[in-house]
Amino acid sequence: MTLPALIFDLDGTLIDSVPDIHAASNEVLAENGFAPLTLMQVRGFIGRGVPHLVHCLLEASGAGGDEVLQARITAEFSARYEGAVGLTALFPGVREALTAFRAAGHPLAICTNKPLAPTSAVLRHFEIEPLFATIIGGDSLPARKPDPAPLLKAHQMLGGGRALYVGDSEVDAETAQRAGLPFLLFTEGYRKAPVSALPHAIAFSDFAMLPGIVAHWPWQADLASP
Numbered sequence: 126m127t128l129p130a131l132i133f134d135l136d137g138t139l140i141d142s143v144p145d146i147h148a149a150s151n152e153v154l155a156e157n158g159f160a161p162l163t164l165m166q167v168r169g170f171i172g173r174g175v176p177h178l179v180h181c182l183l184e185a186s187g188a189g190g191d192e193v194l195q196a197r198i199t200a201e202f203s204a205r206y207e208g209a210v211g212l213t214a215l216f217p218g219v220r221e222a223l224t225a226f227r228a229a230g231h232p233l234a235i236c237t238n239k240p241l242a243p244t245s246a247v248l249r250h251f252e253i254e255p256l257f258a259t260i261i262g263g264d265s266l267p268a269r270k271p272d273p274a275p276l277l278k279a280h281q282m283l284g285g286g287r288a289l290y291v292g293d294s295e296v297d298a299e300t301a302q303r304a305g306l307p308f309l310l311f312t313e314g315y316r317k318a319p320v321s322a323l324p325h326a327i328a329f330s331d332f333a334m335l336p337g338i339v340a341h342w343p344w345q346a347d348l349a350s351p
């Protein structure tokens with residue numbers, strides 16, 4: 126029988142990218158005459174794609190609602206952030222878990238709200254891009270997470286069938302629920318609410334635990350649940 130497909134979120138799940146996103150944000154804000162924001166502020170803006178991030182940057186800078194500025198800063202941020210990977214790290218155990226899943230034959234995909242260009246740049250930097258059969262970014266489809274369309278597309282591209290979604294945030298939990306896929310919550314990412322506030326099948330804090338969780342997944346119970 127085919128092994129279940131595993132679909133992963135990116136920021137806050139596979140990679141700790143806040144330092145680079147924070148740096149690029151503050152550089153663009155400074156160029157436009159705004160004061161720097163803290164790392165924790167910017168961390169709270171990640172997970173709904175670049176337009177949302179820029180919207181939050183401008184709101185926090187007291188310049189929300191200016192659509193011309195929003196468009197300019199979005200373009201400036203995208204240009205500056207693309208390929209900015211020097212401060213980004215894989216979370217511990219990610220490389221080992223992904224390599225083991227791939228070697229065992231699990232189909233793997235990414236479903237992130239990060240646009241495809243910086244997604245590809247960071248995956249290439251860590252030399253893990255070839256592990257994924259499918260990569261859906263925030264600009265791959267007209268809709269972004271929490272719309273279920275990107276996750277359903279990733280699932281379909283992997284051939285459908287049994288699949289799990291692994292993510293770190295409220296957005297991911299809602300997306301998985303709307304797509305009808307079991308959600309595995311990585312607790313060390315950029316979630317704002319407590320773990321108990323996010324619908325999830327299981328929570329884990331260390332990628333070294335993930336192969337065991339997947340190997341013992343109670344598929345029959347999933348099928349029986351409403």
Ligand SMILES: O=C(O)COP(=O)(O)O
Pocket residue numbers: 134135136137170171172173174175236237238239240263294
């Ligand atoms: O907000 C983003 O750009 C990406 O966030 P995600 O990888 O957690 O979907």
Ligand SMILES: [Mg+2]
Pocket residue numbers: 134135136137138172292293294314315
């Ligand atoms: Mg995330």
